[in-house]
């Protein structure tokens with residue numbers, strides 16, 4: 001006969017083990033040069049600092065932090081330096097790798113140079129990351145000089161080539177312009193164009209979720225059989241309580257997402273940045289004790305997949321080409 005919990009309940013194992021992976025998804029930081037204000041009122045770096053202060057205070061330990069674009073409002077070098085100064089030291093303390101994605105407000109050349117220490121190339125910034133067996137691919141949907149999004153045939157070919165070999169724990173595709181319908185009519189002007197071409201590459205691949213931003217409110221949908229999770233902005237958001245189909249930016253409801261990746265599913269949980277009123281609190285240690293008293297076991301996550309040697313991506317190859325010494329022929 002099985003033993004019972006301290007309260008007399010039958011022992012049981014939770015329906016799901018702990019997640020295999022835990023990531024943060026932030027979007028649309030729209031940083032300005034230090035001290036700058038969006039709409040002459042909002043200091044976008046303050047909410048960003050607050051997020052990381054709160055995460056550190058809570059002892060949160062994400063494996064990676066994914067930023068889905070519009071990192072700098074005008075693509076200024078100083079804004080990217082400000083971003084690095086806030087995010088990178090905090091990410092190091094949290095033990096998380098940082099994954100940057102281009103948006104329509106970003107400047108490719110400055111983005112590459114300040115965030116990756118690379119040459120001023122204006123080619124798309126498409127990259128591949130290994131997060132303990134979970135592959136994260138960032139795809140650059142920006143079009144220089146425009147706010148709408150697009151992918152070139154070369155980018156789609158590259159994506160298909162990367163996806164040809166599946167990753168141990170599957171793939172998350174991170175891009176700025178969501179491949180979804182627009183809730184606000186004016187967003188059609190800045191949507192991702194030719195979405196069907198991307199659908200043909202995504203369908204049947206090991207992509208388990210698409211992370212996006214751009215619209216400044218939290219939303220979700222399906223694309224080519226894959227769930228799409230759009231994080232709101234950390235700077236300002238779109239007020240959907242305004243006139244139906246209209247557009248009304250507001251200083252409020254800024255948020256980011258927690259992404260918990262399980263063997264068979266994935267959760268995207270929205271975290272508002274403004275503090276609520278705490279009504280009561282149960283610590284992790286107290287939770288453990290309560291579960292034990294109820295005879296409930298929560299299985300640990302699967303053993304992380306061994307990290308394969310990182311394959312060079314497009315940005316690596318370009319950098320290598322630019323830094324390979326050129327041997328000049330000896331003149332007779």
Ligand SMILES: [Fe+2]
Nearest residue numbers: 028070214215
């Ligand atoms: Fe944005």
Ligand SMILES: [Fe+2]
Nearest residue numbers: 070103104214
């Ligand atoms: Fe955007």
